[in-house]
Amino acid sequence: MTTVRLWPPSFSAAIFDFDGTLAETWHLWRRVDEIFFSSRGLEFDEDASxxxxxxxxxAGAQWCVERYRLKDEVSDIVDEWNRLGAALYETEVRLRPGAxxxxxxxxxxxxxxxxxxTNDPHVLGAMRHVDVCDLFDEVVCGREVARGKDHPDIYLExxxxxxxxxxxxxxxxDILAGTLSAHRAGMRAVAVRSEDPRQPWGELAREADxxxxxxxxLAG
Structure with missing residues (x-):
């Protein structure tokens, strides 16, 4: 494990997740998932969330189609999630204190x-209280790389x-898969505790630097 000094920083570039890490949004996406499952007569699946x-x-939409044998088109599911997510993000999302x-x-x-x-530009752009383009030099969304955060693609990009x-x-x-993928990319990882009760904090903290x-x- 390599020590990460957060201030003054011991790294030359920083890559941030958004949901859970910079903004507490797990409850919003849970609402989206609950609406999605309910509208198809399916019981809410915590593991799927x-x-x-x-x-x-x-990739998540494709996974749902295969797992639940849905007749939906992947693109239609993505559009549905974008619409539901954007409606919630527009007014409800703010950065965590100090972020x-x-x-x-x-x-x-x-x-x-x-x-x-892994969020979509349409959802990020709907936010009234957070301007990611003002805060970051680059924004990489999940649809711009081949695989999800269980692979290092997005961090390398x-x-x-x-x-x-x-x-x-x-x-x-704030997720274990992302922390492990960051290490596979040859990067140092900082685990961020979130309010999501599903977060495996103990394991996440052990795996991170x-x-x-x-x-x-954090900035003194």
Missing amino acids: VMLATLGFA EGYLRALRAAGIPLALAT AARRLGARPEGCAVFE AAIEGWEG
Whole structure:
């Protein structure tokens, strides 16, 4: 395990997850999942909800079609999730306390920042209270890479766009799959505790190079 110093930063570039990490949104996506399952006469599946957070929209929709033998087109499911998610994100999503301050402190210190999220640009763009394009040098969404966060694709693409070497990057994540993939990409990983009761915090903190409970006070 390699030590990650958060301030002053010991890394030359930083890659951030959004949902759960920078914003507490698990309850919003749970509502989307509950609506999705209910509208098809299916019982809500907690394990599926966790899987979808890892896979992202298109791969998650394909997984649902195969697992539940749905007649829906993958593109129609993605459009449905986008519509439901955007409606909730528009007014309800705000950054966690201290998150914006830390992001801006890193940029002021010359650290380039990327957002790496399985979320969709349509949903991110619907937010009234968070402007990701103002906060990050690059934004990489799940649909722009071949595989979900159970693979390192999105983190490597984020590093590529920042012009950063993987070994110089720190990845901030709240899911175990993302933390493990960041390590496979040759990056350091910082586990971020979220309010999601499904988060395996003990295991996540052990696997990461550093672990934080929140964002306040990180920049001194």
